[in-house]
Amino acid sequence: MSDVIWVYGEVVDGAVTSTTLEMTTKAAAVGTAEVILLGPAPDNAVELLGEHGASKVYRSPDPVFRDYLTLPAAAVVESLVRQHKPAMVLFASSYGGRDVAAALSAGLDCGAITDVADFTLTDGTVEAKIPALGASYWNTSTLVHDDVKLLLVRPKSFEPASNPKTPEVEEVAAPTDVELCKIQLKEEVTAKAEGPQLDSANVIVAGGRGLAAEENFDMLRELADLLGGAVGATRAVVDSGWVPYSLQIGQTGKTVKPDLYIACGISGAVQHLAGMKDSKMIVAVNKDADAPIFQMCDLGIVGDVFKVVPQLIEEIKARK
Amino acid sequence: MDIVVCGKIIPASTVTIEIDPATKRMIRKGVAHELDPAAASAVEEGLRLMEKVGGTLTLVTMGFNEITIGIRTALAMGATSAVHIFDDALAGSDTLATAKALAAAIGKRPFDLIICGTESSDSYSGIVPGQVARLLGVPPVTFATEMAVEGNTLTVKRQSESGYDVVEADLPALVTVTSGINEPRYPQLKGIMAAKRKEILQYSAADLGLAAGDVGEAGAREKVLEVGRPPRRDVGEVVEDDGEGGKRIADFLAEAKVI
Ligand SMILES: Cc1cc2nc3c(=O)[nH]c(=O)nc-3n(C[C@H](O)[C@H](O)[C@H](O)COP(=O)(O)OP(=O)(O)OC[C@H]3O[C@@H](n4cnc5c(N)ncnc54)[C@H](O)[C@@H]3O)c2cc1C
Ligand SMILES: Nc1ncnc2c1ncn2[C@@H]1O[C@H](COP(=O)(O)O)[C@@H](O)[C@H]1O
Numbered sequence: 359m360s361d362v363i364w365v366y367g368e369v370v371d372g373a374v375t376s377t378t379l380e381m382t383t384k385a386a387a388v389g390t391a392e393v394i395l396l397g398p399a400p401d402n403a404v405e406l407l408g409e410h411g412a413s414k415v416y417r418s419p420d421p422v423f424r425d426y427l428t429l430p431a432a433a434v435v436e437s438l439v440r441q442h443k444p445a446m447v448l449f450a451s452s453y454g455g456r457d458v459a460a461a462l463s464a465g466l467d468c469g470a471i472t473d474v475a476d477f478t479l480t481d482g483t484v485e486a487k488i489p490a491l492g493a494s495y496w497n498t499s500t501l502v503h504d505d506v507k508l509l510l511v512r513p514k515s516f517e518p519a520s521n522p523k524t525p526e527v528e529e530v531a532a533p534t535d536v537e538l539c540k541i542q543l544k545e546e547v548t549a550k551a552e553g554p555q556l557d558s559a560n561v562i563v564a565g566g567r568g569l570a571a572e573e574n575f576d577m578l579r580e581l582a583d584l585l586g587g588a589v590g591a592t593r594a595v596v597d598s599g600w601v602p603y604s605l606q607i608g609q610t611g612k613t614v615k616p617d618l619y620i621a622c623g624i625s626g627a628v629q630h631l632a633g634m635k636d637s638k639m640i641v642a643v644n645k646d647a648d649a650p651i652f653q654m655c656d657l658g659i660v661g662d663v664f665k666v667v668p669q670l671i672e673e674i675k676a677r678k
Numbered sequence: 679m680d681i682v683v684c685g686k687i688i689p690a691s692t693v694t695i696e697i698d699p700a701t702k703r704m705i706r707k708g709v710a711h712e713l714d715p716a717a718a719s720a721v722e723e724g725l726r727l728m729e730k731v732g733g734t735l736t737l738v739t740m741g742f743n744e745i746t747i748g749i750r751t752a753l754a755m756g757a758t759s760a761v762h763i764f765d766d767a768l769a770g771s772d773t774l775a776t777a778k779a780l781a782a783a784i785g786k787r788p789f790d791l792i793i794c795g796t797e798s799s800d801s802y803s804g805i806v807p808g809q810v811a812r813l814l815g816v817p818p819v820t821f822a823t824e825m826a827v828e829g830n831t832l833t834v835k836r837q838s839e840s841g842y843d844v845v846e847a848d849l850p851a852l853v854t855v856t857s858g859i860n861e862p863r864y865p866q867l868k869g870i871m872a873a874k875r876k877e878i879l880q881y882s883a884a885d886l887g888l889a890a891g892d893v894g895e896a897g898a899r900e901k902v903l904e905v906g907r908p909p910r911r912d913v914g915e916v917v918e919d920d921g922e923g924g925k926r927i928a929d930f931l932a933e934a935k936v937i
Contacts, residue, residue: 370838370839370840371839372776402700405890411682421849424830427819427845428808428817428818429817430907432812449730451804451837452839453820453821453837453838454809455805455840456805456807457818457820457822458810459805459808460805460806460808460812460818461808461809461811461812462809463773463775463805464777464808464810464812465812467774467900468774469772469774469898469899469900469902470773470774470805471774471900472773472803472804473803474806477807480716485903489908490697491695491697491704491760491800493908494907494908495697495905495906495907495908496902496905496906496907496908497702497902497904498902498904498905499900499901499902499903500900500901501899501900501901502898502899502900502901504886508861510805521814530701532857533883534856540817540847540848541817541818541819541845541846541847542845542846543843543845544833544843544844544845544846545844546838546843547841547842547843547844548840548841549840549841561936563834569723584752585931585936593857596858597857597860602841603837604839604841604879606839610796610802610857611795611804615805616882616936617936618886618931618936635911639934641927641930641931644921645788647916647918651778652893652913652916653910653911653913654911654913655913655914655916656914656915657916657917657926657927657930658769658915658917658925658929659916659917659923659926660916660917660918660919660921660924661919662919663917665919665921665922665923665924666924666926666927667924669922669923669924669925670923670924670925670927670928671924672924673925673927673928674926674928674931674937675741677928677932677937678937
């Protein structure tokens with residue numbers, strides 16, 4: 359049985375994503391890790407993948423993979439899979455990863471498991487662990503067909519680790535079929551980001567609908583600044599347009615694991631908890647004593663955010 | 679323009695969904711159902727487009743009998759007709775089997791645009807739309823936070839890691855919309871009355887030319903081996919704010935050496 363596990367590598371904002379490195383580390387621990395890297399990538403990409411355990415990198419720097427979404431990448435991965443028959447292909451549960459995995463699954467007529475938090479591969483049999491229903495349950499699932507198994511992996515499921523290899527590099531030809539150039543990227547608009555990013559922040563101050571209005575997030579920004587942390591939000595807040603989607607934490611937003619998570623005016627819906635429940639310490643402020651977030655926290659204050667948070671800010675300033 | 683909206687009817691948001699330990703599937707029968715909010719957003723987006731350029735909007739949904747209530751909601755919002763894929767043989771379908779059924783139903787008639795939710799609110803795999811697109815040979819344009827159609831071209835603002843991308847594709851195409859894209863309208867009395875006369879076409883697996891081995895439990899590639907509850911986190915201290923709540927947190931942070 360092949361123990362070759364492919365990782366569909368991604369480059370976002372000019373860097374190999376951390377989820378790519380997390381998956382490569384895991385793949386190398388479970389079997390032989392090989393990475394597919396399509397489109398323009400930073401110069402050190404192959405080296406970086408090697409450091410995380412990649413034995414081989416299939417790559418093409420062709421801009422077609424960046425300028426036209428999904429279809430060129432799916433076509434190339436599909437033909438590579440048919441040719442090399444890896445046991446498994448891992449994709450990140452990301453914008454790009456999900457679309458390519460979906461196309462591949464239908465193209466190869468094979469199953470895919472989504473939202474995977476951990477997996478094993480034994481003699482070609484995969485067992486994947488998945489939080490279901492907003493992490494109120496855990497499933498263990500398998501794929502029963504013989505061909506390649508596709509897994510969509512949640513970010514932050516594995517720790518990236520050093521496992522140095524010198525990967526063999528195989529250049530892949532870019533597709534020339536114009537039929538694949540159907541979804542054109544016209545423009546990339548980047549929202550300016552200040553301070554520490556959610557993904558890497560040690561402290562996160564998150565706000566929910568309890569903050570009542572967009573301008574009240576200033577209070578959370580001040581608190582986050584004082585703690586050297588980042589601001590996050592619930593989907594209710596993002597849907598209201600108070601903060602950009604990049605701040606959304608939860609099942610359909612970011613997964614975070616900071617040392618400290620301060621939840622302000624957040625009820626604690628399962629879909630929100632799915633993205634932050636693994637934080638080391640959780641502090642919650644909510645005026646409703648029955649809010650589910652209080653089932654999850656190390657310290658809970660049943661009170662008004664507009665009283666508690668300003669007092670906390672003054673208190674931290676005084677103690678500094 | 680002929681618009682198809684794929685939408686699920688799911689257990690109502692007031693229902694706490696449980697998993698049946700025997701079948702290892704969500705308990706769907708016997709609980710209140712409603713049109714998935716993700717599907718309502720997709721219907722709303724389709725209706726706005728239809729109101730602008732004319733044409734039809736067909737809701738395509740797969741699920742068991744009790745879901746007619748959610749289909750009526752979409753029709754009352756303004757969908758012109760609905761297709762209900764309904765067959766006991768389809769129970770237990772995984773994502774690809776679901777996509778095969780949806781694609782077969784959609785492919786029975788000409789269409790210009792398929793609108794899906796980015797994710798369904800109960801199973802949120804997020805890959806069914808991409809599979810449908812591939813099976814029908816149309817480009818999938820996903821994560822739209824805004825969309826517009828000019829002539830034959832679909833333009834979307836697509837959510838990205840750090841902002842958004844502007845993406846274009848020619849019709850026919852499939853687009854998936856995010857939950858924040860619009861505020862779905864509530865059905866009005868006139869719409870509710872009109873919905874009673876609208877057509878709901880029912881298809882079985884055989885009508886769609888699907889063999890038993892392709893769909894349902896028998897055709898599913900993905901099998902759940904085990905379900906369980908995760909361990910609960912130990913609950914810490916929860917105290918009423920006595921006017922010193924902020925100080926109490928500061929003490930906690932000092933103790934934890936955060937400040
Ligand atoms: C498929 C799906 C995916 C989802 N994905 C996500 C996701 O990724 N992330 C996410 O966050 N949600 C997600 N949701 C939405 C989720 O179900 C909840 O609706 C959302 O998390 C609620 O946000 P909230 O806590 O801000 O709002 P609410 O639930 O409205 O809670 C507001 C809280 O503020 C408290 N409050 C009000 N005023 C004050 C005050 N002055 N002081 C103190 N407390 C106050 C209230 O007591 C209440 O508990 C998803 C839902 C679905 C169906
Ligand atoms: N049973 C179904 N009936 C109709 N549409 C569906 C069904 N399952 C999934 N979809 C479509 O696919 C989208 C994503 O669903 P999912 O892959 O379950 O997250 C939904 O928002 C719908 O548009």
